[in-house]
Each structure stands twice: as C-alpha cells, then as structure tokens.
Amino acid sequence: MAVMNFGGVNENVVTREEFPLEKAREILKNEVIAIIGYGVQGPGQSMNLRDNGFNVIVGQRKDSKTWDKAVADGWVPGQTLFEIEEACQRATIIQYLLSDAAQIAVWPLVKKHLTAGKALYFSHGFAITYKERTNIIPPADVDVILVAPKGSGTSLRRMFLQGRGLNSSYAIFQDATGHAYERVVSLGIGVGSGYLFETTFQREVYSDLTGERGTLMGAIQGIFAAQYDVLRAHGHTPSEAFNETIEELTQSLMPLVAENGMDWMYANCSTTAQRGALDWWKPFRDAAKPVFEKLYAEVACGNEAQRSIDSNSQTDYRVKLEEELAAMRNSEMWQAGAVVRKLRPENN
Ligand SMILES: NC(=O)C1=CN([C@@H]2O[C@H](COP(=O)(O)OP(=O)(O)OC[C@H]3O[C@@H](n4cnc5c(N)ncnc54)[C@H](O)[C@@H]3O)[C@@H](O)[C@H]2O)C=CC1
Numbered sequence: 257m258a259v260m261n262f263g264g265v266n267e268n269v270v271t272r273e274e275f276p277l278e279k280a281r282e283i284l285k286n287e288v289i290a291i292i293g294y295g296v297q298g299p300g301q302s303m304n305l306r307d308n309g310f311n312v313i314v315g316q317r318k319d320s321k322t323w324d325k326a327v328a329d330g331w332v333p334g335q336t337l338f339e340i341e342e343a344c345q346r347a348t349i350i351q352y353l354l355s356d357a358a359q360i361a362v363w364p365l366v367k368k369h370l371t372a373g374k375a376l377y378f379s380h381g382f383a384i385t386y387k388e389r390t391n392i393i394p395p396a397d398v399d400v401i402l403v404a405p406k407g408s409g410t411s412l413r414r415m416f417l418q419g420r421g422l423n424s425s426y427a428i429f430q431d432a433t434g435h436a437y438e439r440v441v442s443l444g445i446g447v448g449s450g451y452l453f454e455t456t457f458q459r460e461v462y463s464d465l466t467g468e469r470g471t472l473m474g475a476i477q478g479i480f481a482a483q484y485d486v487l488r489a490h491g492h493t494p495s496e497a498f499n500e501t502i503e504e505l506t507q508s509l510m511p512l513v514a515e516n517g518m519d520w521m522y523a524n525c526s527t528t529a530q531r532g533a534l535d536w537w538k539p540f541r542d543a544a545k546p547v548f549e550k551l552y553a554e555v556a557c558g559n560e561a562q563r564s565i566d567s568n569s570q571t572d573y574r575v576k577l578e579e580e581l582a583a584m585r586n587s588e589m590w591q592a593g594a595v596v597r598k599l600r601p602e603n604n
C-alpha cells in the first residue's frame with residue numbers, strides 16, 4: 257500500500273504496480289469466486305476476473321433473461337453457471353452483486369452457505385451500513401469486504417477490454433481470517449480496477465448515494481433541464497438549446513476536463529468565456545449547496561436508503577423505472593439530443 261498526497265491530504269492507495277495481477281492470482285489460486293447476480297456489475301466483474309485467470313462461477317436465477325445473457329457470455333450451466341444457492345454453496349468467496357433491494361430478499365439463502373472462513377464481498381456499502389433496514393448481518397467467522405468500482409459495470413468491462421482500468425474503492429468491515437486485506441485487494445485488482453483507494457462501508461455508501469443523486473446523475477440532469485428551459489422560453493430553437501447545454505459539454509469540453517482539469521478546459525476557451533465562467537461558477541455553487549446539504553442529510557439519516565428499498569422491492573419496480581426513463585427520453589430536450597447525436601459525422 258502506498259501513501260499518496262491528494263491535494264494536500266495523504267491517503268492509502270493500492271496500485272497495479274505494487275500489487276500486480278500475478279500476485280493476486282497467487283493469493284486467490286485456491287478460492288472459488290461466485291458472482292451472485294448478472295445485472296450490470298455481475299457481467300463486468302465476472303468476465304474481467306475470468307479473463308484475468310481466476311476461478312470464477314456465476315449464480316443467477318434460471319429462467320431469467322440474465323441467465324440467458326450469462327450463457328451467451330460463455331458461462332456454462334452446470335460447470336460455471338448455477339442457481340444462486342448452488343453457486344453460494346460451491347464458493348469460498350461470495351460476490352453479492354444483486355441489486356441492493358434484492359440482496360435483502362435473497363439474504364437468508366446466502367447466509368446459509370456462509371460457513372467459517374468464507375468471504376462475503378459487496379460493491380456497495382449499502383447492505384451493511386443500513387443493516388437495521390436490510391437485516392443483512394453476516395456471521396462473525398467470515399470476512400466481509402468491499403470493492404466498489406467508481407462507475408458502471410458496463411464501463412468496467414469496456415475499459416478492461418481497452419487495456420484501461422476503472423478506479424475502485426475498497427474496505428474491510430470484518431477480518432475473520434486474518435486474510436481480508438489480501439483477499440479484498442486481490443479481488444479489486446482481479447475485477448479490473450485501475451487503482452484502489454481506501455474507504456469504509458459507511459463512507460462508501462454515503463459518498464456514492466450523494467454522488468449519483470448529485471453531480472453524477474441527479475444534479476446534472478436538473479441543471480441541464482433548467483438551462484434548456486430558459487433558452488427555449490427565450491425563443492432559442494431546440495437544436496441551439498441542446499447544443500449549448502449538452503452536446504458541446506460532452507463532445508468538446510468534458511474531454512478536456514477529463515484530460516487535464518477544469519482550468520485547462522477554461523484555458524482552451526475564449527477569454528470572454530473564461531471571464532464569465534470564473535464569475536458565475538460561484539453563484540451556482542451557492543445556489544446548489546443547500547440542496548447538497550439536504551441531500552447528504554437524507555442519505556446519512558437513512559431516508560434515501562429506505563426510499564430505494566421500498567420502491568425497488570415492489571414486483572413491478574423495473575416497469576416503473578422504465579416508465580420514468582421513457583418520460584425523460586421523450587422530453588423535448590432529449591428528443592432533440594437524439595437528432596443531434598445522429599448528426600455527428602461519425603454516426604453516419
Ligand atoms: N450498476 C452499476 O454499475 C453499479 C452497481 N453497484 C452496486 O453493485 C451491486 C449490484 O448492482 P447492479 O449490477 O446494478 O444490480 P442489478 O439491478 O443489475 O441486478 C443484479 C441482478 O439481480 C437479479 N435480481 C433482482 N431481483 C432479484 C431477486 N429478487 N432474486 C434474485 N435475483 C434478483 C437480477 O436478475 C440481476 O441479475 C449493488 O450493490 C449496486 O449498488 C456499484 C457500482 C456501480
């Protein structure tokens with residue numbers, strides 16, 4: 257583990273250089289890793305582990321679309337693909353990658369197979385941090401560890417295939433065997449993390465829920481919609497409003513931010529833009545901050561977790577989510593976006 261200085265604050269990180277894949281393979285050579293659930297993280301993590309040379313099996317409900325997807329991805333029923341219970345029984349490491357709500361329903365079955373010395377792995381601090389609400393309380397004689405890729409399982413797989421790596425955080429909640437650290441870091445490297453930074457289950461879930469409701473997903477859609485609506489209300493056309501709100505951001509400016517930071521993006525824009533943006537980012541911060549404070553409080557008191565458990569435990573939760581996504585897709589802003597995307601020369 258290396259100590260690195262992040263803008264003046266020292267943190268523990270694990271890199272591939274100091275913890276190479278061969279070392280991870282050696283540490284886990286006698287382990288059977290079962291990926292439970294084949295939704296978004298399941299495919300990414302299981303296929304990366306398999307391609308990296310680990311012993312990995314998948315546990316998934318039969319007669320489901322995702323069982324068929326697992327077969328299509330090369331998992332063989334009876335050899336590397338099993339019903340959830342059989343996979344848990346065969347595993348020494350159980351990677352619990354059902355949706356957070358489904359983890360609650362399936363827990364009694366998983367718990368039955370958590371015998372002494374096994375490891376229980378999560379990609380979210382949710383189940384453990386909100387244990388009063390989830391009732392997920394692991395036995396004392398198993399390791400309880402976390403590797404949380406900081407991005408979609410789809411990106412985890414894509415970046416692996418491109419020879420890149422998505423960063424993950426890691427945490428240890430319970431070290432029953434004395435080997436939790438080497439297990440968690442080996443798994444983190446195995447699933448294709450670029451590097452791993454240290455956290456706790458609680459800090460992971462609080463920051464994750466804040467981030468996805470905030471700048472990563474919720475706030476960004478909100479701020480896009482606000483600017484788009486104002487431009488439209490003042491007579492700008494949909495294509496102009498969409499280009500000036502989103503297309504320029506994703507295609508031109510965000511790649512510059514990703515490459516070298518915000519000041520670099522600013523520096524590559526006009527001095528007119530720089531003057532205005534350097535003035536206006538502060539009122540936007542001040543307007544948004546109370547909303548972020550409220551959001552964090554809702555996360556920390558468990559209200560956000562409860563809301564997600566309640567709605568995603570309904571039998572028709574997928575249909576309802578899809579209805580809301582369709583409403584977003586069918587809004588004028590994103591319909592304009594669909595046309596703008598088609599007009600990208602590379603899409604012709
Ligand atoms: N989606 C993502 O990319 C990310 C997810 N995570 C975390 O990883 C974990 C897995 O998340 P996702 O891959 O998004 O899950 P998901 O929502 O895609 O579901 C995973 C699997 O759960 C199965 N499932 C759902 N309800 C079930 C039930 N009642 N019984 C049995 N199986 C059931 C589905 O068939 C699916 O195969 C969660 O803890 C999530 O917070 C962390 C980082 C990113």
Ligand SMILES: CC(=O)[C@](C)(O)C(=O)O
Pocket residue numbers: 405406407408409464468472
């Ligand atoms: C992709 C990711 O890390 C999220 C947004 O936190 C999630 O899917 O839960």
Ligand SMILES: [Mg+2]
Pocket residue numbers: 405406407464468
């Ligand atoms: Mg996340």
Ligand SMILES: [Mg+2]
Pocket residue numbers: 464465468
């Ligand atoms: Mg999340």
